[in-house]
Amino acid sequence: MNILGRRVVLRALEEEDAPLLHAWANEPEIWQRLGGWHFPTSLAATRTWIAAQSASPADRRFAITLGGELLGTANLVEIDWKNRHAHHGMMIGPVARRGQGIGTDTIMAIMRHAFDELGFERLDSSIIEHNEPSRRAYCDRCGWVLEGRQRRWFHRQGRFWDRLIIGVTRDDYHALLERTRYWD
Structure with missing residues (x-):
């Protein structure tokens, strides 16, 4: 089953995605904008990571595609099925594809x-x-709320940056749909 947006299709990660995901995993410009630790990775490690993605019921990762072109990854991780929440993140790889919605x-x-x-x-x-592009996408366009700030959390570009904690509830989402008619 694919997850459909108005334009994008989110699908399972496939073995043939490995070369492009490997290139993005080793692109410093991409990882300067994302959290977590990033080290150079091998193509073999990327293939192993893709193969392991279906093993955990608490983590789901997807390929972002448009017209069949792989553009990035999105996820729902740290899924808490009992309390019905998860952590979400995404990455758009090609610089030329950013800023297009x-x-x-x-x-x-x-x-x-x-x-x-x-x-x-x-x-x-x-x-x-x-x-700032991610903050605008989540908070300005998609109804997420700034819920907190962890000071000096990330070390990038020779200095420390704050971590902005954001969240969205089911009610926030449905209120956004009422205002924007996004899916109509």
Whole structure:
């Protein structure tokens, strides 16, 4: 089953995605905008990572595609099935594809899947403070709320940056749909 946005299709990661995911995993410009630790990785490690993705019921990762072109990854991880929430993140790889609404459509597709299909109550995420495009996509366009700040959390570009904690509830999502008629 694929997850459909207005334009994007989120599908399972496949072995043939490995070369491009490997290239992105080794691209410093991409990882400056994302949380977590990043080290150079091999193509073999990327293939192993893809193969392991279906093993955990608490983590789901998807390929973001448009017209069959792989553009990035999205996820629902740290899924808490009892309390009905998860952490969400995404990455758009090609620089030329950013700023075209792909991230917004991906976030909307993930929210529809999480809230309307899986019955989740909330999603959370975090953004490195200098990543203004992500903050605008989540908070300005997709209805997420800034819920907190962890000071000096990420070390990037020779300095420390705050971690912005954001979240969205099922009610926030449905109120956004009432205002924007996104899926109409």
